[in-house]
Amino acid sequence: MDTNEPPGLSVIIPAWNEAEFLPGTLEALDNALSQADVRAEIIVVDNASTDDTAAVAEAGGAKVVTEPERKIARVRNAGAEVASGRWLLFLDADTQVTSEHLMAVQAARSGSLAGAGVPVTLDAPLSRFYTVGMRVWNALSRRFRLAAGCFVLARADLHDAIGGFDERLYAGDEICHSRALRRAARRQGLEFRILTVPPVVSSARKVHWYAPWQHALVLLTFLLFPWAGRFRRLSWFWYRRPH
Template sequence: MPKAAPQVSLIIPAWNEAELLGRTLDNLRQACDGLPESYEIIVVDNDSDDDTPDIARAAGAVVVHEPVRRIARARNAGAKVARGHWLIFVDADTWPSRALLRASLDALASGEVCAGGARLEFDHLEYGFYRLGSRFWNWLSLRLGLVAGCYVFCTREAFQAVGGFSEKVYAGEEVFLSRRLKRWGRRHGQRFHVLPEPTVRTSGRKAQWFSPWQHFLVTATVLLVPFALRSRRLTWFWYRRPTQKP
């Protein structure tokens, strides 16, 4: 007999994440093993040239290859093979707690929530500029009902109904998804809910990779010229590593 479908699918997009992926997968296993719901972990290798897919396989994850380097495509590729009724998208440098997973699943199981996310808690933010930015984002997230892409939960029904993440953009796809899911939820008597607690812990490595000035420049570009999100060149911030040129 075919194996029963899991209740929850956790989807991780990953490009050259050999350094952190093992930690992330260990964290997810430990968090999920304490929950009664059945689950699967899917890692989408977004054309890595390091050991990312091998690390994922060794950890028992389902591995999918997405050859086109675009974050939205990677997330959608994972959703296409996911078998769970509930989907949770987690970045390779993000470590949700068991309490956060429990709160997310309880929200979805209530039938009142179609999707949502959590407030962020960053690792190692040394400068006040970054801490201020983090607090502002968390305020904005709760106020406007927007989620960061590092942690998004939703029902499969809602995700498929709105067409998943927009593949027209190279970054910010979670903001567009949030808006569509909120509209869908209103039509179906459900809410889009950003959990105030527990927070989700995620890496602050971009604060180490890029200067405050670079962060400011990218933020200003996106706010003043939203069309920039459709440009691979102008969204270099999301695709560049310290050893690479934009």
């Protein structure tokens, strides 16, 4: 293989103050890439972090890009703008993939897919409230072909064709991205779907940070006001952390 040839896959990880979680994410990703024999570039987009996120990312072998605007859609797009891969995989900084996920990605790249998501689970025992919530999300995700933001696979040319993630949004941009990518795929005889693989594991930290009533309030807000993602104040759940 020509090592000067651009990799087929670019993994893009938005990161705001993720020095604690990023080492585990990068280590899991590196192991998965090696086991699946997938060549990829890893891009960490440092989003105005005040901790050692950038240094941790560099130590983990990632290319670091800086994006000062605190808006997740903009951060994801900033990573895509410098990516050289024909395929883009957007991961959250607290999400750990396995070789099984990457082998499924590899198979998808050689098939008729334009993009994909995967089921999601969390890395801690959950109460019934959250267990049911995760099951409902995974069922809706598969039924309506909506990728969770912690794992979004997209063909780079189609990602560009739809204008990337909608930068008018502070939250929910991955849902709009899935819908737009699905429409673009259909026009080319391709598809967007949720891959049949074990769930990817993401951090349960928000379960520990916020009470069930706060999670329910966020869900209700976005169900009653679908445009809430255009306002940072209404999207507080994704932009605040306890001290």
